[in-house]
Amino acid sequence: MDFFHYQQNQLMAEQVPVKHIAEQFGTPLYIYSRATLERHWHAFDKAFGHHPHLICFAVKSNPNIAILNVMAKLGSGFDIVSQGELERVLAAGGDASKVIFSGVAKTEAEIARALEVGIRCFNVESEAELERINQVAGKLGKVAPISLRVNPDVDAHTHPYISTGLKENKFGVSVEQAREVYRRAAQLAHIKITGMDCHIGSQLTELQPFLDATDRVIVLMEQLKADGIELEHLDLGGGLGVTYRDETPPHPTEYAKALLDKLKDYPLEIILEPGRAITANAGILVTKVEYLKRNGDIHFAIVDAGMNDMIRPALYEAYMNIIEVDRNLTREPQVYNVVGPICESSDFLGKQRTLAIAQGDLLAQRSAGAYGASMSSNYNSRPLTAEVMVDDDKAHLIRRRQNLDELWQLESVLP
Numbered sequence: 001m002d003f004f005h006y007q008q009n010q011l012m013a014e015q016v017p018v019k020h021i022a023e024q025f026g027t028p029l030y031i032y033s034r035a036t037l038e039r040h041w042h043a044f045d046k047a048f049g050h051h052p053h054l055i056c057f058a059v060k061s062n063p064n065i066a067i068l069n070v071m072a073k074l075g076s077g078f079d080i081v082s083q084g085e086l087e088r089v090l091a092a093g094g095d096a097s098k099v100i101f102s103g104v105a106k107t108e109a110e111i112a113r114a115l116e117v118g119i120r121c122f123n124v125e126s127e128a129e130l131e132r133i134n135q136v137a138g139k140l141g142k143v144a145p146i147s148l149r150v151n152p153d154v155d156a157h158t159h160p161y162i163s164t165g166l167k168e169n170k171f172g173v174s175v176e177q178a179r180e181v182y183r184r185a186a187q188l189a190h191i192k193i194t195g196m197d198c199h200i201g202s203q204l205t206e207l208q209p210f211l212d213a214t215d216r217v218i219v220l221m222e223q224l225k226a227d228g229i230e231l232e233h234l235d236l237g238g239g240l241g242v243t244y245r246d247e248t249p250p251h252p253t254e255y256a257k258a259l260l261d262k263l264k265d266y267p268l269e270i271i272l273e274p275g276r277a278i279t280a281n282a283g284i285l286v287t288k289v290e291y292l293k294r295n296g297d298i299h300f301a302i303v304d305a306g307m308n309d310m311i312r313p314a315l316y317e318a319y320m321n322i323i324e325v326d327r328n329l330t331r332e333p334q335v336y337n338v339v340g341p342i343c344e345s346s347d348f349l350g351k352q353r354t355l356a357i358a359q360g361d362l363l364a365q366r367s368a369g370a371y372g373a374s375m376s377s378n379y380n381s382r383p384l385t386a387e388v389m390v391d392d393d394k395a396h397l398i399r400r401r402q403n404l405d406e407l408w409q410l411e412s413v414l415p
């Protein structure tokens, strides 16, 4: 069941007409469905059944504290990549002992704060970082739990900008070097090795790359065993893709079964870091048609949401579905490039879309719950959009629209 569906040709978010929410809060506007978020999280959790596991929601996909709070109430863990994300998790009521800290550039201050609140584990991305964590933990009189992020050199078959598990990517430590780095970690007084980590990319629509990566990780685990290093958990990262158009990514059940089959001789706790698979299809971006115009043969629908609000099409040429909010209106269908107000030719939400619209109508870009609001900016001095979460028949404002004077609030002129 799709919680964004049409009822009498009106797009609904759960039980609330999207049109009413847009009238109340204005556009551009992100709307999320709580029931969808919960269903997606449970799909991962149930997929691993009784096997010891922890689902750590990837905060970067959507860091709004209302979303994090929904996750926290489900008992979720969190995958973070900055102190900002850590503080958000804590502000949202998340449990520090279920936080995994990834990221290639952790600063001393970030490491110290994570140790102070007692996170579950650092996913270490280089030998230099390992040394730094040991030093900071030493100064604080603590022992830091770590796992090494292994870069298995596997092609994730996804967009090159969101592939992370190839030799040429900056992430993790190569499988060849990892054994040495683990040996070093075993000697450090303020480090406790607890696991191994591997995240090969985002929007993966096939199982095979996950399985290939797991095979490489298993070889390394065997080497560590020979070195007397035993692990408690294996973190297989995030990356499971979603349907934006016609992709058919594996269901979490299929994904979990394949991984657990491969790991049947290894009684380790499994940690996962899904982001997109939980949030993408739990959100839409609602935008108003400001103008229709034609330049030569091309029809443009100029809308009030731009690449500053949703950068995925501009950055990755990502396809995202665009639909009418009100299908009762009798309009002539036309093929449009749906473009935003930003002064960049890459500012589009979708190209070559058949839509039946007129000036003033509302459109919804689907699958916008992941890496939408999260990656938005103030470019062209446009305020951040409002965000709403629908819970059954109620729409709650979870971020108010930024005011114009807040745009220069951090700035000052010379005396």
Ligand SMILES: Cc1ncc(COP(=O)(O)O)c(C=O)c1O
Pocket (backbone or CB within 6 Å): 058, 061, 079, 102, 103, 164, 199, 201, 202, 203, 237, 238, 239, 240, 273, 274, 275, 276, 277
């Ligand atoms: C380390 C790490 N974990 C988890 C994720 C979440 O990925 P996704 O949103 O594709 O599940 C990412 C983003 O690719 C990541 O870099």
Ligand SMILES: N[C@@H](CCCC[NH3+])C(=O)O
Pocket (backbone or CB within 6 Å): 060, 162, 202, 203, 312, 370, 371
């Ligand atoms: N921002 C990317 C995903 C990157 C995931 C982070 N490692 C997207 O929108 O598809």
